[in-house]
Structure formats: C-alpha cells, structure tokens
Amino acid sequence: MEKILEVNHLNKHYPVKKGLILQKEIGQVRAVNEVSFDLFRGETLGIIGESGCGKSTLIRMLIGLEKPTSGQIRFLGQPIENGMSASLRKQMQMVFQDPYSSLDPRMSVQRILEEPLRIHCKMSKQQKEQVILPLLGQVGLPREALKKYPHEFSGGQRQRIGIARALVLEPTLLLCDEPVSALDVSIQAQILNLFRDLQRQHELTLLFVSHDMSVIRYISDRVMVMYLGQIMEIATKKELFERPLHPYTQALMRAVPVPDPERRDQCAVLEGEIPSPIHAPKGCPFSTRCPYASEICRQQRPQMHRTGEGHLTACHRYSGEVEG
Amino acid sequence: MRCKYGLKTEQTNRTQPEEKQAASAPILSVEGLKTYYYSNGTAAPAVDGVSFELHAGEIVGIVGESGCGKSTVVRTLMGLLDPISSRREAGTARLGDIDLFSLRPKELCRVRGKRIAMIFQNPLSALDPVYTVGNQIMEMLLLHEKMTRQQARERAIELLREVNIPSPELRVDQYPHELSGGMQQRVMIAIALACNPEILIADEPTTALDVTVQAQILDLLRQLRDRLGIAVILITHNMGVVAALCDRMLVMYGGVVVEEGSCKEVFSHPAHPYTKGLLAAIPSVAQDKERLYTIPGQVPVLRLPVRMCRFSSRCGCSMPRCEQEEPPLTERAEGHWCRCWQESGKEVPADGENS
Structure with a gap:
C-alpha cells in the first residue's frame, strides 16, 4: 500500500514563561512528543484521546497551521515540515470542529465554495459551477443553498458546507478535527454516513480526530490512542476494540457509558485526572493513574512494542515483545 | 407487551413503574407545564404540556436533542427564565405541599438552593x-x-x-x-x-468533560443518591449516560414528552419511532455497525397551535392521521407511556437502510 503520510519523531514543545519583562523560560509543555506513524492511501486513521492529549496540535502541524519543534513529516513523498508548495497544498484539506466559527458569516455559500478554486485554479464562472453543483448534491444540500449565508443553516447543514469546501479541490487527504462533536445524535449519524459515502466516491484518505470511542469505532480502519502528547497504542480497529492492550486504552473503553441499562456494572472508573502537561510525569505519561504502574514506568518512557499484526503498544508490560 | 391501554390526561392518577415507589407520594409533581418563547410577535412552544413526577431517591433522565425543550423544563421549575423573551403559559409544579409557581420571589429564594439545587453544563x-x-x-x-x-x-x-x-x-x-x-x-x-436539598437538577453535567472524568462524575452522582437519598433530574443528550445512571427516563421531542418509562423498559422495548431512531443512530463501542440509521430531516420549527404529531415530518411510519391530530400519551406497558398513533410501532432496521 502506498504511504500518503509519514510522520517521524514529531515534536511540538511550547515554552512556559514567567515574569512580565524578563520572560524566563521555566519549563516546556510537550504538546506532541515523539509521535511517529504512517498513513496509507484510502484508509481512515482515527485518533482518539481526551482533552490536552495533543490530537489537535498534531493535526494543526500536519496541515501547516503550527510549525513543529522537530521531526519529519512526509506527505506524498515530500517533506512538508517547513511548509508545502501550492500544488501539494491542494492535496490536503481540513474539516473543522465548530461549523459556526469556521465559515465566514459575510460570504455566501457560493463564495465559500468557490474560494479554494479562486486561489488554486484559474477557472471561468461556468467551470466553477460545474465543480460546485455536483458536490453540493453529494453533501446533501439543495441548489438554492448557494445564494444563502451560513447563518441561515442549522449546525448539521453548516458542517455539510464545511465538508463541501474541503472537497472542492479534490484532495487526497482529508483531516477532520472533531467534525461531529458539536452535532446532535441524529445529525451526527447523517454526517458520519456522509463521510463514508464521500470517502468511497472520492477515494479519500481520512485522518479523523474524535474524543468519542463509538464514533471512532464506526468510522476508522485503524485507531491511534494518544495521551499527554504521546501515542499509547496504535492498531487496526478490530484489534484495538477486541484486544486493547494498553492500560489506558482499556480504561478508556470501560469509561464509555453503553446505551444499555443491563450492562451498567461494566462501567468502571479510572481514578485521578490527566496530569498538567507542564509537570508531565518523567516516565510513562500514564504512570500516575495506571493500576499496573511499577518503578520502571515512573522512571523510563516506554518504547513502542510490536504486540500483534500492525499493533504497537507503548507500555513496559509488553517489553518482552519485539520492538516496533 | 401491552398490559393495559389508558389515556394520560392531566387528571389521571398515574401508576408508578416500580412497586417500592407506589407507596410513597412524589416529592415533585409537574403537571401540564407550558413555556413559550416569544420573538417578533410569534410564540414558539418550547415546552408544550409536560407532566412528570419525581420520587425520593429516584434518578430521572430527560433526554432529547437540542431544542427539544429539556432545559427549558427545569429552567421554568427553577424560575430562571428570561422574563422578556419567555413566559410560562400553564402548568403547576408541586414540591411536597407547596406550589412552586405561586411563590413570591422571596419565598422562591428560600426554596431554590435549599430544597432544589441545580448544577450546570459549564462549571467554569x-x-x-x-x-x-x-x-x-x-x-x-x-x-x-x-x-x-x-x-x-x-x-x-x-x-x-x-x-x-x-x-x-x-x-x-x-x-x-x-x-x-x-x-x-x-x-x-x-x-x-x-x-441537603431533596432534589438535584443536573443540566448536562458531563457534556463538557472527558470520558474518564465523566465516568467519575456519574459515579459520584450515583453514590450521592445511594448515600443521601437525593432525587436527581438528569438532563442529557447522551443515551449512554442515561443508561448508566437513571431509573426512569423521559424522551422529549418538540416540547413534549414522546416516551416515558423505566430505563430498562425503554431501552429494551422502545415504543416511539423517535426513540427507536435515536437508539439506532448511535454508533456503538461494543460492536461494528455497517451503516448508521439516520432520522431524515431536522427538528421542525413549530407554529401554534400544533394539530399534528410533531415527529410526523421525519417519521418513517407516519399515517394520514398523524398529520391531522396530535397523539396523546398512552400506556403501552405498566409505567411505559408513548405518544404515537401506531399501536405497537414498526421496527426500525438496526443498520440504516433508509439513506
């Protein structure tokens, strides 16, 4: 399979400063810490994690909204950590979380959808319409929507506009940062199905960030679990949900309330809270809450261990396995 | 299975779902509550005839999507409505022997916080x-x-x-x-x-929190109920949260309760097409779903007076009657009420075939 995206030892550290005038650096927030993964053509990689785990920072670095502190990103074979050319730029688009703030309220839907074409392609008015109109149908909006403004639409419809805008340039890779978390359940189902249909029609590769385990299970082929800026576990969906190995993944699975009152007792509680990223634990980031934590976990950051076919786990408990 | 069939009117004395509660009188009973929002001279029925009872030590969930009126119900109870844009049109709420809506502001202040307390979605x-x-x-x-x-x-x-x-x-x-x-x-x-209030109203208490923290807060609410015997009204849009915590649940749509019953009963035998659709639309952590069921369309903007089933425009099994008359809440099984003309209701496919 062709690698669309290769990420190697990617880091993003923000300095923590103190003082008004002489801003002394007193520490670092490691928002993304030594993250490495590959993304293959046509697949959906789900990224799951709680707030502050670095999933949004990671996505913002990939699309170029943040500059990495160190590490390499190769997109379609070319390094992009220092910016990308316009032709490469076209190939990667993003759908944002909040459909209210990500659309310009003063632009009509037609202008919103035409904007990427205006920037990247020289097209006549008719040509632009030929691109936009079928897309509008695909995302389930009527033709009349073109003349309207974002405030005339509901949240779900706005997200459809946002998705159409991302697809106008026929990108290879679509980055989705929590695209359904602001939507109601029935609308969420519509948008998730839409992503699936569009992925088939446009042969898209998706990187899908969410904090909702059930959404990730529905949409992804492979899943990556992040905690405090690091990858804890990465595996195919089937492996991860049927055989979660990392204690954090296991805790996360048990914390999700299942819509079935008969299975109430299975909901177990993980003690403690995510440590502040400024004072992140020295060893394994999860060691402060992990029921299996031992001395080595507090001292040494675990490597990724290969624990199955395409299954990598960053945990000392699996250090007997081959390093991946 | 339908044990008996009865119309739920405002005068009916309703039987309680569980025997242990049948003996005790409700600590809060809300009857025919209506709250309308006004803008540009038109009234929007945010809450349009909601009745429910709350017993000591019980956790009742009110579920629904945004705009269904679930928050407006409790805001009306607590007297937190904006007096300019909204008004309580009808209804009574009895807390023990006092009528919440007849209290003067000073008297209400003695009840609010002392006997009924509330927690909100965004703690910060x-x-x-x-x-x-x-x-x-x-x-x-x-x-x-x-x-x-x-x-x-x-x-x-x-x-x-x-x-x-x-x-x-x-x-x-x-x-x-x-x-x-x-x-x-x-x-x-x-x-x-x-x-030490008798009633705790929790309006989306875990929506802004991460799943592991959400589990902790739900666990805490459960402990408090067990330890202090406090009754909880939990408002949420998350079916999982309701299933994890509540004894009884009300499903709201378009300002009315469309289904009410014990959690076990509603989750195992949902009667209303909206409840069925909602349950089928949730992706599952426990199993793979080929395709999600989707409820077509969106929540309609209601104009008064409403003379039809509020869900009929999105319902897969709507009949001509649904467009002409609003169905009443009828009892489908003991303590399980549903607002639908369909007597048993058609099954919703587990994997969406409609889209």
Whole structure:
C-alpha cells in the first residue's frame, strides 16, 4: 500500500514563561512528543484521546497551521515540515470542529465554495459551477443553498458546507478535527454516513480526530490512542476494540457509558485526572493513574512494542515483545 | 407487551413503574407545564404540556436533542427564565405541599438552593471567578442555614471531601481557575449539596468533560443518591449516560414528552419511532455497525397551535392521521407511556437502510 503520510519523531514543545519583562523560560509543555506513524492511501486513521492529549496540535502541524519543534513529516513523498508548495497544498484539506466559527458569516455559500478554486485554479464562472453543483448534491444540500449565508443553516447543514469546501479541490487527504462533536445524535449519524459515502466516491484518505470511542469505532480502519502528547497504542480497529492492550486504552473503553441499562456494572472508573502537561510525569505519561504502574514506568518512557499484526503498544508490560 | 391501554390526561392518577415507589407520594409533581418563547410577535412552544413526577431517591433522565425543550423544563421549575423573551403559559409544579409557581420571589429564594439545587453544563462559567470555591460554598450555607462563618467553612471542607476532592483543606482557598474541569464540576456539586436539598437538577453535567472524568462524575452522582437519598433530574443528550445512571427516563421531542418509562423498559422495548431512531443512530463501542440509521430531516420549527404529531415530518411510519391530530400519551406497558398513533410501532432496521 502506498504511504500518503509519514510522520517521524514529531515534536511540538511550547515554552512556559514567567515574569512580565524578563520572560524566563521555566519549563516546556510537550504538546506532541515523539509521535511517529504512517498513513496509507484510502484508509481512515482515527485518533482518539481526551482533552490536552495533543490530537489537535498534531493535526494543526500536519496541515501547516503550527510549525513543529522537530521531526519529519512526509506527505506524498515530500517533506512538508517547513511548509508545502501550492500544488501539494491542494492535496490536503481540513474539516473543522465548530461549523459556526469556521465559515465566514459575510460570504455566501457560493463564495465559500468557490474560494479554494479562486486561489488554486484559474477557472471561468461556468467551470466553477460545474465543480460546485455536483458536490453540493453529494453533501446533501439543495441548489438554492448557494445564494444563502451560513447563518441561515442549522449546525448539521453548516458542517455539510464545511465538508463541501474541503472537497472542492479534490484532495487526497482529508483531516477532520472533531467534525461531529458539536452535532446532535441524529445529525451526527447523517454526517458520519456522509463521510463514508464521500470517502468511497472520492477515494479519500481520512485522518479523523474524535474524543468519542463509538464514533471512532464506526468510522476508522485503524485507531491511534494518544495521551499527554504521546501515542499509547496504535492498531487496526478490530484489534484495538477486541484486544486493547494498553492500560489506558482499556480504561478508556470501560469509561464509555453503553446505551444499555443491563450492562451498567461494566462501567468502571479510572481514578485521578490527566496530569498538567507542564509537570508531565518523567516516565510513562500514564504512570500516575495506571493500576499496573511499577518503578520502571515512573522512571523510563516506554518504547513502542510490536504486540500483534500492525499493533504497537507503548507500555513496559509488553517489553518482552519485539520492538516496533 | 401491552398490559393495559389508558389515556394520560392531566387528571389521571398515574401508576408508578416500580412497586417500592407506589407507596410513597412524589416529592415533585409537574403537571401540564407550558413555556413559550416569544420573538417578533410569534410564540414558539418550547415546552408544550409536560407532566412528570419525581420520587425520593429516584434518578430521572430527560433526554432529547437540542431544542427539544429539556432545559427549558427545569429552567421554568427553577424560575430562571428570561422574563422578556419567555413566559410560562400553564402548568403547576408541586414540591411536597407547596406550589412552586405561586411563590413570591422571596419565598422562591428560600426554596431554590435549599430544597432544589441545580448544577450546570459549564462549571467554569457557573462559578464566580473572583471568589474562592470555599467562599462560594459558604455563601449557600450562610444564606440558608443559621451558621457562623467558622462553622460554614468547616462544612465547606466537609462537602469538598464528600464529593471526593483530594486535600479539601487546601482546595477550599483556591479559585475556580486553579481547578481542572472535573474538579470544578465537583465543586458545583458540593455547592448544590450544601443545604441537603431533596432534589438535584443536573443540566448536562458531563457534556463538557472527558470520558474518564465523566465516568467519575456519574459515579459520584450515583453514590450521592445511594448515600443521601437525593432525587436527581438528569438532563442529557447522551443515551449512554442515561443508561448508566437513571431509573426512569423521559424522551422529549418538540416540547413534549414522546416516551416515558423505566430505563430498562425503554431501552429494551422502545415504543416511539423517535426513540427507536435515536437508539439506532448511535454508533456503538461494543460492536461494528455497517451503516448508521439516520432520522431524515431536522427538528421542525413549530407554529401554534400544533394539530399534528410533531415527529410526523421525519417519521418513517407516519399515517394520514398523524398529520391531522396530535397523539396523546398512552400506556403501552405498566409505567411505559408513548405518544404515537401506531399501536405497537414498526421496527426500525438496526443498520440504516433508509439513506
């Protein structure tokens, strides 16, 4: 399979400063810490994690909204950590979380959808319409929507506009940062199905960030679990949900309330809270809450261990396995 | 299975779903509550005839999507409506022997916080940033109870311990911004519990929290119910949260209750097409779904008077009658009520075939 995206030892550290005038650096927030993964053509990689785990920072670095502190990103074979050319730029688009703030309220839907074409392609008015109109149908909006403004639409419809805008340039890779978390359940189902249909029609590769385990299970082929800026576990969906190995993944699975009152007792509680990223634990980031934590976990950051076919786990408990 | 068939009117004395509750009188009973919002001279029926009862030690969930009126119900009960844009049109709410809506503002203040307390979705905006959390808990105690500041402070520390905040002696002097989201929500709960209320209203208490913290807060609410016997009204859009915590649930759509029953009953035998659709639309953590069922369309904008089933425009099994007459709540099984003309209701496919 062709690698669309290769990420190697990617880091993003923000300095923590103190003082008004002489801003002394007193520490670092490691928002993304030594993250490495590959993304293959046509697949959906789900990224799951709680707030502050670095999933949004990671996505913002990939699309170029943040500059990495160190590490390499190769997109379609070319390094992009220092910016990308316009032709490469076209190939990667993003759908944002909040459909209210990500659309310009003063632009009509037609202008919103035409904007990427205006920037990247020289097209006549008719040509632009030929691109936009079928897309509008695909995302389930009527033709009349073109003349309207974002405030005339509901949240779900706005997200459809946002998705159409991302697809106008026929990108290879679509980055989705929590695209359904602001939507109601029935609308969420519509948008998730839409992503699936569009992925088939446009042969898209998706990187899908969410904090909702059930959404990730529905949409992804492979899943990556992040905690405090690091990858804890990465595996195919089937492996991860049927055989979660990392204690954090296991805790996360048990914390999700299942819509079935008969299975109430299975909901177990993980003690403690995510440590502040400024004072992140020295060893394994999860060691402060992990029921299996031992001395080595507090001292040494675990490597990724290969624990199955395409299954990598960053945990000392699996250090007997081959390093991946 | 339908045991009996009866119309639920405002006068009907309703049987309770569980036997242990049949003996006790409800601590809160709401009848025919209507609240309308007004803008540009038109009325929007946000809540249009909601009745329910709450018993001691019971956790009742109100579920629905945004705009279904679930928050407006409890805001009306607490007297928190904006008097300019909204008005309570009809209905009564009895808390024990007092009528909540006939109270004068001063009298209401003695009930609110003391007998009914509320926690909100976003703890950081509900807490005052310029006071320490201790101060904010003490405010409740000094207002409602005869206590000295010293006693109130000790009680505040005790309350923080009760909601499982580590080292409460230190936390009591901290400001809200120094605490994490989960801790802030715990402080909110501590404030609500300060005067040992009979009823705790929780309006989307875990929506802003991470799943692992959400599990902790749900666990805390369950403990409080078991330990203090407090009755809880939980408002949420998350079916999983309802299943994890509630004894009974009300499903709201378009300002009315479309289904009501014990959680076990509603989840295992959902009767209303909307409830069925909602349950089928949730992706599952436990199993792979080929395709999600989707409820077509969106929540309609209602105009008064409503003379049809509010769900008919999105319903897969709507009949001509649904367009002409609003169905009443009818009892489908003991304590299980549903607002639908379909007597048993057609099955919704598990994997969406409609889209």
